[in-house]
Amino acid sequence: MASTSPKGDLAKVSPPEQQEPFPHFKESLAYQAQLFARLTQNDYMARIAGTGIAPAQAYVLGELWFNEPLSQVELARRLEIGKATIGQTLTRLERAGVIERRRVQSDRRVVMVHLTEKGRSLREPLRGATVQQTDALEEALGKRRMEELTETLTRVNQILLTDFNRPGLD
Structure with missing residues (x-):
């Protein structure tokens, strides 16, 4: 089926079976990054609640x-x-x-x-919570995978902040 654009040109529309499937949103990087951020932040908040x-x-x-x-x-x-x-x-x-x-x-x-x-007195309890969280994730993932994850997240953040040339603050 074709439709006419405001300029009068025909815009081609692919039949549904020929279109690329829309990826399941839970498999998208944006969803997984947001979920990771929320879960790690919630875990960290629980660890530092007493501070x-x-x-x-x-x-x-x-x-x-x-x-x-x-x-x-x-x-x-x-x-x-x-x-x-x-x-x-x-x-x-x-x-x-x-x-x-x-x-x-x-x-x-x-x-x-x-x-x-x-x-100054909050340094040790907050540092301890960070170390505990990191150690728990490292135990589950392994040291190498944890390092790779950190490197990958750092690189993705650099790309999003610089290479995409989009505002990332506030």
Whole structure:
């Protein structure tokens, strides 16, 4: 069957038996990646429940534990999230007494993020939860497959953030 486009040209439509089958959505990379992210995040949330910290907040703390202080802009860049998202996350962490934001005296536009003692005290429980989750998955998959999975996910994320030239933040 053919149909006429607005320009008057005939658009060819393949009969259903000649069209490529639509892949089952559960077999798609997007679905599997979303499911993986949700399941690993739920598992991590259960492991860190006693800390009062959400996974996104733990990632911010992870950057600060190794690179304190960092500017708000630099934190957003390192975590590959938008300015609004980092601002909201830092506000929650500040209210919880985990970080402090301080303006730089020489340039009041720049805000530096510092850990408090409470923020420093969360390092071991959050690190321990990360290690436990990684060890459990590695035990199930094997060290080689776990390394391959991590390398593959890292590469796919790089492709989606750079090669596809599409915005990925916020």
